Amino acid sequence: MTRQLEPVRLQATTLGDLLLSAADQAPDHAAVVLPHRRCSYADVRDRALQKALSLQALGVGPGDHVGLLLPTSMDFIETLFGIALLGAVAVPVNARYQPPELAYVVDNADLKVLLTTDKIAEAVDFVERLNQAFPDLRNSEARNLSLDGAPGLRHIVVFGSSRPPGTWSQEEFEAAARQGNLAEIHLRRLQVRLGSTALILYTSGTTANPKGCMISHEAIVRNSAALADRYELTADDSFWSPLPLFHIAAILPLTAIFAKGGTYVTTPYFEAGEALRMMEAERVTATYPCFWTIMSDLVSHPDFEKTDLSRIKLMNANFAVQPGGIAEKMKAALPNAVFVGTFGMTETAGTVTTSQLDDAEEKRFTRLGTPLAGMEVRAVDPETGEDVPAGEKGEAWIRGYSTFSRYYKAPEKTAEALDGAGWFHSGDLISIDPDGQLMFHGRLRDMLKVGGENVAAAEIESCLQQHPAVKLAQVVGVPDERLVEIPAAFIELQPGQAAQADDLIAFCRERIAGFKVPRHVRFVDEWPISSTKIQKFRLQDQIRAELGI
Structure with a gap:
């Protein structure tokens, strides 16, 4: 509780x-x-x-x-x-x-x-x-x-x-x-x-173009202050964040440490060697790496084991949703740190749930914590709108001071996401333990999570379908050791047209951000179809089997 x-x-x-x-x-x-x-x-x-x-x-x-x-x-x-x-x-x-x-x-x-x-x-x-x-x-x-x-x-x-x-x-x-x-x-x-x-x-949402989340002053400031309180930060703390400042997970630690009058430590872009040097030199006490890609680069850097990180008392590590093997390395390198898990998103101005510092280590390593003060989370059956039993999977519905006001110039998308009682229907699949600990299990909607970035399959599909040789494109996520998930595209070509995988990848690179570009392209003549829709899970099974995943 x-x-x-x-x-x-x-x-x-x-x-x-x-x-x-x-x-x-x-x-x-x-x-x-x-x-x-x-x-x-x-x-x-x-x-x-x-x-x-x-x-x-x-x-x-x-x-x-x-x-x-x-x-x-x-x-x-x-x-x-x-x-x-x-x-x-x-x-x-x-x-x-x-x-x-x-x-x-x-x-x-x-x-x-x-x-x-x-x-x-x-x-x-x-x-x-x-x-x-x-x-x-x-x-x-x-x-x-x-x-x-x-x-x-x-x-x-x-x-x-x-x-x-x-x-x-x-x-x-x-x-x-x-x-x-x-x-x-x-x-x-x-x-x-x-x-x-x-x-x-x-x-990015489930549409071809990203949506603008309108975040109030109260949402960002109160969320940050609540996070700083949960982590027991003070003016004596230095909070290191490696993420770019256009990302909510970088603005949040900035405003959190400002709420306490402490120091924000960051770099123009993340490079593991420089990050390690700064954490040691600046006597960093709290860190917010969040994503596997960053932690993987840190622990694999040749200077990692030589760097004195003993002053770090807190790391937002999210071990519950990271690939195995990293937790033990981090524990050895940061002997005085409490590792916490966190669940949040842009639409909630950052954090929804995070660990208590005195939670048992097993909880902090395998779950993503409990709601910040003033926030509510439910695991809901999206078909019935009823809460699922404790421990079972349901859609995350979130309510509180930090949820976004609306999507800018997108009233229909706002109406889909925010109901009349103030609940944000996130599209994330979660479970909540009897003691209130949350765990993330993926997305209900057609989304990918590439190196910590939300990517709409529809956005990549829309880009591919601008190519004159493409009749239809479908994009699915494929597990990746470094980025967690990467895009794979299935393509049906226009009759009489030809294109190579490399052509389509190059076409995308000119039009969308690099993390959205498909890493795999496969051509199909026939789609697996139910009564009304292409069965993307079958495409995903196909590419996973082909890649030996």
Whole structure:
């Protein structure tokens, strides 16, 4: 059962005031540490206010949508809070998106301003991707932007040393702050409601395009504070997160440690050797690797056993849903750590359930914990809407302060996911033990989980079916030791047309993010069909048998 709730008190504020309060309490305390850069809370506050002034000068006001197409960086963190201080809405954009995906999100999210960088991160040239997404950008005026594919976009800002056509340079953007009004910013900040939207985070669903989850200030701040309380974090803690900041599982630990006035430790991109060096040098006490791919890279790195990780007291390891073999290595390397499991998603602003620190190790290693204070979870028979017996599998229905408000511009999808009583029908298959411990068993819907990223089969199928030789594409998930699951595509070709597997893979690589690209392609002349639908489970059985899985 969950712990007694009587002593729990609400911790709710806006995202902007979360930063200001931390800076009030300990302005000189380290807030963020990146390789070769360390910023205090006063530094982050001052830089966030400067970015708010610049955005204000570009016409951004309460409720406007501002996109962040940036790698993990101080620019990202400062702008995220600057947007919140204005009462505007931050829209982090997945840095892996290919030009068609990027064009869709910029337009669908109704971005007024988009901020990016001219720095090449993990071989990604963001400016070039924008030019491919919007071919008329090169011939546009920065101060009178008018793009065919994104009519609402008024400004693109490029951090760095260059000024590509159609954009504002960093120098111009920062100079614009002189035109801002600080008193006006604080007035707007104090008018922001806890229920106002702070973030729109795009996540893949069962449709061809990702959906924008509208997350309120209350949802992200209270969820983070509740997580920090569950993990007993304090201002003395350093919380390491390797995930990119466009991901909810990176924003969550950032705001969780800010709620306690501690230090957030991260890198622009994950590299195991650098991560190990930072964890040792920064005396990290809590870690949030979450996914098998990251932990696998850490334990297999030659420096892993030589690195002093003894100060780590907490790791969100999710051993219950990881491949075997890693738990013992982690236990040996982190002798003082408590390993916890966690269940959450974008639609819930992060965590729904996580382990109690005093749960028995067997529970923490084989289950994903109990709900945070104020959150409810049921395992429901989706056909009847009734709870299934304890220990049996059902769909996760979730209710509480941190569930998303709605999907942006998708009322039909919102109605499918949120019912009149406030329950979010997640599409995840779970079981709940008699003592309230949750376990995840997969997805009811047609989704894949590739290296921690949600991927809709429909999105890959839609891409493949744009190829002139493809008549019909069906995508299934195949187990993978490193990524947990990878896409495999079955293709029926148009009569008289020909294509090779490599052709179709290359076609996808130009249009969708690399983690969505099928790793296997098989051609079929006949589909396994029930009375009305293609039986994907038979396709999955076929490819598993062929691969010896």
